[in-house]
Amino acid sequence: MVGVNRTPMELAALASAAIPDLSPTGVVGSPDDPRDFSAAVVFDRQGSRWRVRSPLHEEAAMRLETELQVLSGFTPGIRAGLPFRVPSVAGAVRLDGMRTFVYHDMPGEEMELEDLTELGGKTPDDIGRVIAAVHALPAAVVENADLPVYTADQFRQRRLNELDQAATTGRIPAVLLRRWENALEEMELWEFSPVVAHGDLHEDNLLVDQGRLVSVTGWTDLHIGDPAEDFAWLASSGNQEFTDQVVKAYWQHRSGGTVQDGHLLRRAVLAAEFALAQWLVRGIAADDEEMAAEAEAMLQELEADVEEHGGQAISAAPAGSSSGRATVEPAAPPSVKPAVGPVAEPAAHPQDVATASTDDPADNDDTGESTDDDDAVIMDHARSPERDDTDEEPDVDQPVTHDAAADGSEDELVPDELAADEAESRQSGDADDLVEAEEPDDAEDTEVPEDAEDVGSTEVQEHAEEHGDSENDHSVRGVSGSHAAAPHQEGTPTTALDLDEVRQLDIRRSTNPS
Known part of the structure; x- marks a missing residue:
């Protein structure tokens, strides 16, 4: 199944x-994993921002x-106890x-890795505190979602299986295969206590x-496994002092302050x-x-570093270089996000997983989905004179309430402030409700007009070009495939929308003729 960009x-x-109550006044494209998602930030009349992610294929939908x-x-x-927002x-x-x-859009903006490492101040402490908080999450968060749980040996064996699979491609340098296999066979390296890991x-x-x-x-990619995975991105930063x-x-x-895992960074470099x-x-x-060629080129770059300088240490006896460890400082691994991580399919089918654990049986079907035979259709009414200006809202299923923190912006977030935000949100009735429109029975009935981009698309394209929002302008980023940071301005968005323009390209309900 392939989605539409x-x-x-x-x-x-x-x-x-x-x-239903969202009245868009502006929108800006967001370069968020362009191989996997179409994404944008929408602005409304109340000054709030909403992040929209639409999957481009079935794997992305599963994620x-x-x-x-x-x-x-x-x-x-749990949210109140975290030193950050989710x-x-x-x-x-x-x-x-x-x-x-x-x-709900969240405070803060993305930064390039180099800029992040040069930020200084409390940044290293903030990152260490965040990773520690993730690793201290209760195991039930993973287990209740039926996500992967690995012992240390199971995790190592999984890596060995992946190594065997990678070797069958015939496109990985032999020096790297030997280097990784030696590290995976070094049992001392894999004596760690599994934790809840972010995974991406x-x-x-x-x-x-x-x-x-x-x-x-x-x-x-949340799972229980090797804590070193959440440090892999730092291993490619090239800034050992910051790491x-x-x-x-x-x-x-x-x-x-007690170091409980002396081989943490070695496994992070390996990852x-x-x-x-x-x-x-x-x-x-x-x-x-194109993706495979990019990966192969980066593998060859890594091979050259290992053969010339010995590479970064990933085992007690680094393999792959006959000359051993050189005095020249080895290069960091090419910057790449953690690739295909330990991901398992959700406990239920993607179409049924809506909110099975939080639905009220009295209000919803067991699947959490509508059983109506209606299709969600994108209609372009820009040239329809009979279109009126009434505020029509699409049909939606019964809202399903999720536990979530109230949205807002603080310079520094601490658990007490988050807890106060939660209490205020509940008192004001500003709960985060998951509202889902009805499910179409036939994807072929979904209509996207060829001229849909004509409606206000010029300014969007100009902004995309200004900020490098192009599908072809991406770097190898592992499973997420994301590239440049999304613009996160506080002022008026580049693309201003009149509500009537959005209604001209809205989601309508049409009865399935079959």
Whole structure:
């Protein structure tokens, strides 16, 4: 199943369908994992911002459904105890058999890895504190969502199996295969205590506001496994001093300064290098030769560093270089996000997983989906004179309440402030409700007019070109495939929308003729 790469205008229309009270006044494209999602930030009349993500293929849709399960497990109590914000789903609408999700936008903005490492101040402590808090999450968050749980040996064996699979491609240098196999066979290296791991932690999923780390996103790969995975992105930063500061802060927040895993960074470097092989395998599996070629080029670059300098240490006796460890400082692994991580399918079918754990049986069907035979259709009424200006709202299912923190912006977020926000939100009735539009029975009935981009698309394209929002302008990023940071301005959006324009390209309900 393949989705449609939707324009910002179409995503604004989808957002207005998913959130009945949402009146869009502006929209800007967001370069969020362009191989996997169409994404945009929508602005409304109340000055609020909403992030919209629409999957481009079935695997991406599964990731969003998995993230919904994870976020549903973050109860108000858990959220209040975290030193950062996590996303909350506000609504969803099904189109082409896959659901588009709308999230409350969070404070902070993404930063490039180099800029993040040069930020200084409390940044290393913030990152260490965030990773420690993730690793201290209760195991029930993972177990209740039926996500992967690995012992240390199971995790190591899984890596060995992935190595065997990667070797069959014939496109990975032998020196790297030997180097990784030697590290995986070194049992001492894998004596760690499994923790709840984010699984896709990197700079694009860390939002910074006024020099402080305030929000964490990208919860699609949560699992119980090796804590070193959440440090892999730092291993490719090339800034060892910064990495050491983060690790020191991590142990300070995790265990009062006691180092409980002496091989943490060795496994993190291994994970960063092995992500290149995972990226190659994924490209081959997807018949994406461009992706595979990018991964192969980065593997060759890593091979050259290992042969010339010995590479970064990943075992007690680094393999792959006959000359041993050189005195020249080895290069960091090419920057790549953690690739295909330990991801399992959700407990239920993607179409049924809506909110099975939180639905009220008295109000909804067992699947949490509408059983009506209606299709969600994108209609272009820009040239329909008979179209009136009445405020029509699309039909939606009964809202399903999720436990979520109130949205807002603070310079620094601490548990007490988050708890206060939660209480105020509940008292004011401003709960985060997941509202889902009805499910179409036949994807072929979904209509996207060829001229849909004509409606207000010029300004969107100009903004996209200004900020590098192009599908072809991306770097190898592992499973997420994301590239430049999304614009996160506080002022008036570049693309201003009149509400009538959104209605001209809105989500309508049409009865299935069959």
